[in-house]
Amino acid sequence: MNTDIRELVSLSSRILGGADQGDFIWGHASARDPEGRGAWIKASGWGLQEVTPDRVHLVDREGAVVEGEGRRHLEYPIHTEIYAARPDVGGVVHTHSPHAVALAAAGQELVPVSHAANFFVPPSVPRFTLTADLIFTQELGVALAETLGGARAVFLVNHGIVAVGPDLQSATVAAILLERAAEQQLVTLGYGGVPAWSAPEESIAKRERIYNETAISNVWDYLVRQLK
Template sequence: MSGPAEEVATGCRVLAAHGHSDLVWGHLSRRDPDGRGLWLKAAGYGYQEITPERVVHIDRDGQLLGGEGRVHLEYPIHAEIMAARPDVGAVVHSHAEAAVTFAATGLPLLPLGHEGTLFWPPDIARFTATGDLIHTRELGERLAEALGDRNAVLLHQHGLVTVGPDVPTAVMTAIFLEKACRMQLAAAATGASCTWSDEEEALTKRERCYGPRQLADAWAHLVRITS
């Protein structure tokens, strides 16, 4: 991946292959490396359809700086999180069904498997101010506040947002979050009591299972099988 548009396009196709498609809705962004706004999946296309030509370059106000596509109404998700978090280089928003369903239960997201350790402890951040679209700067700012310094937030009656220093991290965090939600829903459906890692073990696993080398290898695998 040689440029921001290529990175966003690849990330979108990986998301499509791993449970995040919802027709033409959902989006991925990447901070511009030169500090000029951000690169965002264009509106009107599904994740699996995104090529570098279907990625737009916009400023914080959603004005086009480059590209010819339409800008998603929810661009403030990306613009306001990046404004509030200088450490964030990429943002994912999707309507992954397991995440939407799990958020509606109000249950804490627990580390039944490795994936949950990325989000607990403490429990995953939640945005409950509205289930509507994040279509204004004010709502984007409130979402960024709910996210805080975390790597993910569940938007109740809506979807998920994950962030990372780069596209691979943000995308894989979204994949792990959807899987953690899906696993816990499946466990709850059995009606049996469940066990999970305690705080000490969860924090140890977070570092051991998802260190830089492991994430780099996992991302390379996802790109290979998606291309």
């Protein structure tokens, strides 16, 4: 049994749940199978905060449960098609994070009014608008992967978000940062006035200083410690 990778998916799921990104039993995080067989993802029917290693299974690109038990999520193509399109991606997170959903539905671009937004912009976070329904077919998964392109995240307008990273640890941190950035922007706009934000060159400089690989790893370690 792939205990380590199941534990990783379990940790990511519970971190996301603890960050209020859970939506009852919906939302999921996955890690790319090291042998190229598909995505390790939680079984359907469990909330993010309930995920234990034995509730994580391996789903292949055709939707078959290759290893482990439980019903698979309908939206497995989010994960399998991004892995197929992006060899650099080792982790994928899909949640219905509330402020990010609201920001995208309002038609607002994410702008760097806070440190968190600098992790993503520039360039603009892409918006998937082909459907607000579930991504339950290979064709929709392919279309989503095309919209994501080389970005770190994508808004599924009127649905949720997808965040990716070279591993699941960084994808998890990205999902939390995206929700935090959206919340901070919505709070800023609520004050009225003329919002200020970083220029592109400053955003890129801040990204390199604040969100380098070591820092992201340290944030992951911090989030794991908070579970305990």
